[in-house]
Amino acid sequence: MVDRAISIMDLDPGIAGAIKACNSVLQMRFPVKIRGKLEIFTGWRAVHSTHRLPAKGGIRFAPGVNQDEVEALAALMTFKCAIVDVPFGGSKGGLIIDPRKYDRDEMQQITRRFTLELVRKGFLSPATNVPAPDMGTGQREMAWMADTYKHLHPEDINYAACVTGKPVHHGGIRGRTEATGRGVQYALREYFRHPDDVKAANLEGGLGAKRIVIQGLGNVGYHAAKFLSEEDGSKIIAIIERDGALIDEDGLSVEDVYRYIVENKTIKGYPGARFVEEGAKVLEMDCDILIPAALEAQIHEGNADRIQARLIAEAANGPVTYGADQKLQQRGVIILPDAYVNAGGVTVSYFEWIRNISHIRFGRMQRRQDELRGHQIAAMLEEHTGVHVAEDLKENLTRGADELDLVRSGLDDTMRLAFQDMKSLRLGNEQVDSYRVAAYVVAIKKIATSYIDIGVY
Secondary structure, three states, X not given: XXXXXXXXXXXOHHHHHHHHOOOEEXXXXXXXXXXXXXXXXXXXXXXXXXXXXXXXXXXXXXXXXXXXXXXXXXXXXXXXXXXXXXXXXXXXXXXXXXXXXXXXXXXXXXXXXXXHHHHHOOOOEOOOEEEEEOXXXXXXXXXXXXHHHHXXXXXXXXXXXXXXXOOHHHOOOOOOOOHHHHHHHHHHHHHOOXXXXXXXXXXXXXXXXXXXEEEOOOHHHHHHHHHHHHHOOOEEEEEEEOOEEEEOOOOOOHHHHHHHHHHHOOOOOOOOOEEEOOXXXXXXXXXXXXXXXXXXXXXXXXXXXXXXXXXXXXXXXXXXXXXXXXXXXXXXXXXXXXXXXXXXXXXXXXXXXXXXXXXXXXXXXXXXXXXXXXXHHHXXXXXXXXXXXXXXXXXXXXXXXXXXXXXXXXXXXXXXXXXXXXXXXXXXXXXXXXXXXXXXXXXXXHHHHHHHHOOOO
C-alpha cells in the first residue's frame, strides 16, 4: 500500500527507501518464575522512524505476536502520526503471552520484567520511546510500566510521560480510554458532512438511522458503537464476536450486549437477538456501514466479493488485505483507512504526553476565567435586550471547559482536518483514487519533507 502511494509521487528513491525501512528492532527473551517454575518469555520492540521524537506505539500482549507484525505496526504508527499531525515517530512492541492464563500478580511480575528489559536497552523513555496500550494491555499495565521506569530513573521528573494510557490518578488524561472509539465516531461524522462523499458511497443523509455492522466489542468497537448509537442515532444491527454474532434489524443495545459479555464471557444466550454461530459470515450482511474493530485480515480476497456494506471504516489495524482492498475499490465500496480512522488513540496519547511533560492539567488556569467571561456575556445580553437568558442556555454559556471538553475538542478538530487533507488531495490529483492512497500520500509527503529538512539524503 505504501509502494502504491510512492508510485504516484515524485519522490527520490533514496528517501522512499529510508521511509520504508524499519530503523531498529529489539528482540528479548527473559525468564520469570511463575508458580515455582521458570518460564521464558519472548518479546519485541520495533522503531520504524525517529524523524520525530519520541517514537510512539502500543505494547501488544497476545499469543500470536511475531516480529513481522511488530515491524509492520511500527511502520503504520509512523504514517498514522503523520496523517493526524502528531509529531511522533512510529514504534510498536509485543510480547508472546496469553494474559488469560495468568493472575494479576503474575501479570504484574511479567510486565515489570518486560519493562526492565526495554529500559535497559534504551527502548523506553519519555524522550525517545513511549509505549501505550494495545491488544491485551490496558491502564494497569501502563501504570506498572511507568512505576518500573520511575524506580529505575528516580531523577527523571518527566517519568510519567514514559508511557501513555495510564489511569487518570497516575498521570493519565480524561478521555484516553475511549479515545480510539471516539475518533471512529468523529471520522464518520466528518465523512457525512460532505454530501458528495456520502453520494459516492451510494448513501444519503447523515449518520442518523444508518445501519451499522460492527466486528469486535473490545475497547474500540464498544465505544465506537456506543457513541454512534446513543449520540448519532445510528442502528447497530449486528455485533460480531469471536464466538459468533448477534443480529437485530431494529438495533441492538450496545451497553446491554457489552454488560452481558462481561458477565458471561460470551454472547451466546443473549436475549432479544438472533444468534449466528459463524460470525465471519455476518461481515457479508447487507448494511450501510461496516466497522471491523477486531483483528487484521478479516476482509480478504475470499470474502471481498460478498461484502455488501457501502462504506467500511477500519477501526482495527489492517482488517482489509491488499487484495481485498483492490477488489472492493473496483466495486465502488468506499473505505476509510485504519491509518486515519483509528488515529484517535495516538492523538489523545499525544495530549497525555504533553500534559505529563508540562506537569499541569488542561484547563486548570483558564477554566474559571472562561466561566467569568460567560457570566459577563450573559449579563450584557440581559441588560441590553431586557430579556432573561434561559437557565439552560446560561449554564452552557457560563461553564468553563474542563480537561475532558478540551480533549474531545482537540480530537474532533484533528479528525476533521486530517479528513479534509485527504479529501483535498483526492480532488487535486486524479491518480489518488481512494482515501487509503490519499492517507499514505499525505503521510509520506510530510515524512519526506522532514527527512529532507534535516539533511537525510
